[in-house]
Amino acid sequence: MIVFRLLLGLGRLLIRSVFLALGQIWANKGRSVLTTIGIVIGVASVTAVIAALTGLRANVLADFESLGVNKIYLHASRPDKGRHKVARWNELMLQPDELDGMLDHCPSVVRFTRISEMPAAARFGEQTVDARIIGIEPAWHKIEDRPILEGRPFSLIDETAARAVCLVTPSMQEALHLDRNCIGQRIRFLGRAFRIVGVVEPATQFGVFGIGRKNEEVFIPFRTLRKMFRGGMYAIAASRSPEASEEARAEIRFFLRRKRKLAPGEPDTFGAEAIQKFLEQFEQMATMVTLVAGGIVGISLLVGGVGIMNIMLVSVSERTREIGLRKAVGARPSAILLQFLVEAIMLCLFGGLIGLLCGQLLTTGIAAIPKAQLERSYIPAWAVALSFGFSAGVGIIFGMFPAIKAARLDPIEALRHE
Amino acid sequence: MMIQLEDVTKIYKMGVERIAALDKLSLRIDENEYVAVMGPSGSGKSTLMNILGCLDRATSGTYQLDGQFLHKMGGGGLARIRNRRIGFVFQSFELLPRLNAIKNVSLPLIYSGIGWYGRRKRAREVLRRVGLGDRMRHRPNQLSGGEKQRVAIARALVVNPRILLADEPTGNLDSKTSTEILALFDDLHRQGQTIVMVTHEEDVARHTGRIVRMADGRIWSDRPRDEDGGRRADPAGGDGERKEGQPT
Numbered sequence: 001m002i003v004f005r006l007l008l009g010l011g012r013l014l015i016r017s018v019f020l021a022l023g024q025i026w027a028n029k030g031r032s033v034l035t036t037i038g039i040v041i042g043v044a045s046v047t048a049v050i051a052a053l054t055g056l057r058a059n060v061l062a063d064f065e066s067l068g069v070n071k072i073y074l075h076a077s078r079p080d081k082g083r084h085k086v087a088r089w090n091e092l093m094l095q096p097d098e099l100d101g102m103l104d105h106c107p108s109v110v111r112f113t114r115i116s117e118m119p120a121a122a123r124f125g126e127q128t129v130d131a132r133i134i135g136i137e138p139a140w141h142k143i144e145d146r147p148i149l150e151g152r153p154f155s156l157i158d159e160t161a162a163r164a165v166c167l168v169t170p171s172m173q174e175a176l177h178l179d180r181n182c183i184g185q186r187i188r189f190l191g192r193a194f195r196i197v198g199v200v201e202p203a204t205q206f207g208v209f210g211i212g213r214k215n216e217e218v219f220i221p222f223r224t225l226r227k228m229f230r231g232g233m234y235a236i237a238a239s240r241s242p243e244a245s246e247e248a249r250a251e252i253r254f255f256l257r258r259k260r261k262l263a264p265g266e267p268d269t270f271g272a273e274a275i276q277k278f279l280e281q282f283e284q285m286a287t288m289v290t291l292v293a294g295g296i297v298g299i300s301l302l303v304g305g306v307g308i309m310n311i312m313l314v315s316v317s318e319r320t321r322e323i324g325l326r327k328a329v330g331a332r333p334s335a336i337l338l339q340f341l342v343e344a345i346m347l348c349l350f351g352g353l354i355g356l357l358c359g360q361l362l363t364t365g366i367a368a369i370p371k372a373q374l375e376r377s378y379i380p381a382w383a384v385a386l387s388f389g390f391s392a393g394v395g396i397i398f399g400m401f402p403a404i405k406a407a408r409l410d411p412i413e414a415l416r417h418e
Numbered sequence: 419m420m421i422q423l424e425d426v427t428k429i430y431k432m433g434v435e436r437i438a439a440l441d442k443l444s445l446r447i448d449e450n451e452y453v454a455v456m457g458p459s460g461s462g463k464s465t466l467m468n469i470l471g472c473l474d475r476a477t478s479g480t481y482q483l484d485g486q487f488l489h490k491m492g493g494g495g496l497a498r499i500r501n502r503r504i505g506f507v508f509q510s511f512e513l514l515p516r517l518n519a520i521k522n523v524s525l526p527l528i529y530s531g532i533g534w535y536g537r538r539k540r541a542r543e544v545l546r547r548v549g550l551g552d553r554m555r556h557r558p559n560q561l562s563g564g565e566k567q568r569v570a571i572a573r574a575l576v577v578n579p580r581i582l583l584a585d586e587p588t589g590n591l592d593s594k595t596s597t598e599i600l601a602l603f604d605d606l607h608r609q610g611q612t613i614v615m616v617t618h619e620e621d622v623a624r625h626t627g628r629i630v631r632m633a634d635g636r637i638w639s640d641r642p643r644d645e646d647g648g649r650r651a652d653p654a655g656g657d658g659e660r661k662e663g664q665p666t
Binding site: 009012016023027321322324325326327328329330331332333334335411412415 | 468471473474493494497498500501502506508512514516525526528529530531573577
């Protein structure tokens with residue numbers, strides 16, 4: 001009961017202080033606006049910076065998504081210690097049969113494709129184009145998000161029979177002056193003729209990274225390439241789900257270590273990297289960058305806070321008589337403290353609100369800058385909460401000193417003040 | 419007995435010097451008394467008023483109001499006493515310039531936790547009582563000196579104080595307005611209000627029922643009005659004023 005009454009009293013005191021503060025701010029409109037400019041600029045810049053970084057992050061994440069978040073890349077890798085440190089590449093290279101049985105031993109892996117690449121000049125009639133000849137297995141179609149635009153994907157028969165068939169990209173089709181419907185036409189590379197069975201969508205151009213490869217691509221069955229060329233290979237495996245990618249990575253590692261007969265304690269002679277992991281690392285980094293940049297810009301909020309403190313001190317000294325009178329008619333020091341503190345907080349919150357609106361304007365402007373990769377910029381909800389929280393915090397911290405000064409005034413002295 | 423001061427001493431430190439503004443002063447004021455406190459400046463009458471009004475605390479001695487020992491109370495307790503039991507009227511009115519009469523009058527009620535409606539109702543009643551029924555929405559700068567002082571008196575009365583303390587309430591007013599304000603005090607006294615008033619003027623003091631004369635922080639004469647010897651008996655020479663800095 002007593003607690004309830006105390007809370008009720010406190011609530012009343014607070015509401016009354018809010019009304020008093022509103023009246024005071026309204027009475028000094030011009031001064032209030034000038035006072036809050038520091039906070040307005042602070043909040044506007046913090047939110048705009050956060051919005052821009054959020055937009056940048058969203059773009060990078062979208063790029064990652066297009067790479068596929070459930071993929072695991074497998075490749076040979078020379079360890080920097082142990083007996084394989086001096087091994088020749090031939091010994092370290094992934095061999096196609098090393099991956100046999102991987103699906104049986106790695107339950108989190110649903111499919112994988114071996115891949116091998118080599119550059120070659122492709123020819124059709126008079127036209128010659130430098131291209132990357134890429135050997136893939138049929139599972140590639142289910143791992144990479146690149147639909148077949150025309151014709152058909154590779155089948156198991158293409159692979160097992162090592163047929164001389166190929167898939168081209170639309171840009172290749174154009175560069176070689178192939179027919180509009182090029183299915184069944186033959187192009188030559190690596191000293192053989194290959195029949196086109198389909199047209200595959202071009203690879204996504206990476207916006208943020210800017211490393212979209214310009215090379216034209218021609219796909220042939222892995223086995224077909226392997227028969228002509230025994231170079232390096234790598235593999236891409238897909239896990240059941242993005243969440244299971246770390247699990248899948250561990251299973252693959254275990255499987256390959258056993259295949260390669262690596263003793264416990266010996267380092268891996270291969271690499272297995274999950275995109276999901278890069279994604280998480282990037283997320284962490286992006287969050288850090290956002291916080292640090294936001295924090296640095298947040299310093300301007302402190303400057304704004306000093307402005308608030310200054311004006312509150314002026315307010316206290318020019319209202320000394322009023323404070324004296326309020327005390328004489330029975331205002332407790334706590335009531336005076338709350339009055340001035342609430343006034344400072346209200347000023348800051350108003351500043352925060354206006355700053356947020358300015359921040360939104362800035363963000364709209366930033367998003368409209370062409371080619372800046374910031375079109376996804378927006379102010380996240382947490383940044384809104386943060387701005388208001390910070391504004392209120394600045395109000396409390398910088399309003400406290402003037403408020404304490406007011407609360408401590410001696411009523412007799414205050415009433416004598418001129 | 420309503421107010422009892424016993425051996426009240428107030429010492430101010432001015433650097434190394436210690437100045438006794440009140441020197442073992444004892445005073446008793448009963449219910450419904452109308453007391454004038456007179457004396458040259460520096461005689462300690464303002465200090466006495468501050469202590470009576472709980473704005474200040476005595477260095478030593480006891481202060482009893484309605485049987486409650488106030489000299490033992492903390493700041494919050496004294497604020498409550500000022501809020502509920504004491505009404506202050508100042509020489510310079512001390513109205514808040516941005517607030518209208520009703521809001522100025524209801525100011526003390528804010529601090530007694532009375533709701534908006536109750537405050538307005540009470541403030542209207544009191545303003546009517548002091549004869550300002552038609553000036554309720556005026557701001558201080560739209561009021562004459564006498565009207566300002568009436569608003570200030572209404573503000574002092576709005577909490578139904580046990581005692582009304584007035585510090586030279588007519589000091590800033592012309593003689594005609596002074597007479598009106600004094601008539602208002604007389605009225606209030608007749609209605610049962612206990613009043614303590616500091617004044618310089620013998621004419622003003624004549625309105626009261628008891629005159630307390632002070633000098634050097636002590637009371638040297640405390641008599642009913644009709645027995646008071648007037649300024650002729652003043653030991654300071656009868657000019658009613660003293661030079662600042664005179665040793666006390």
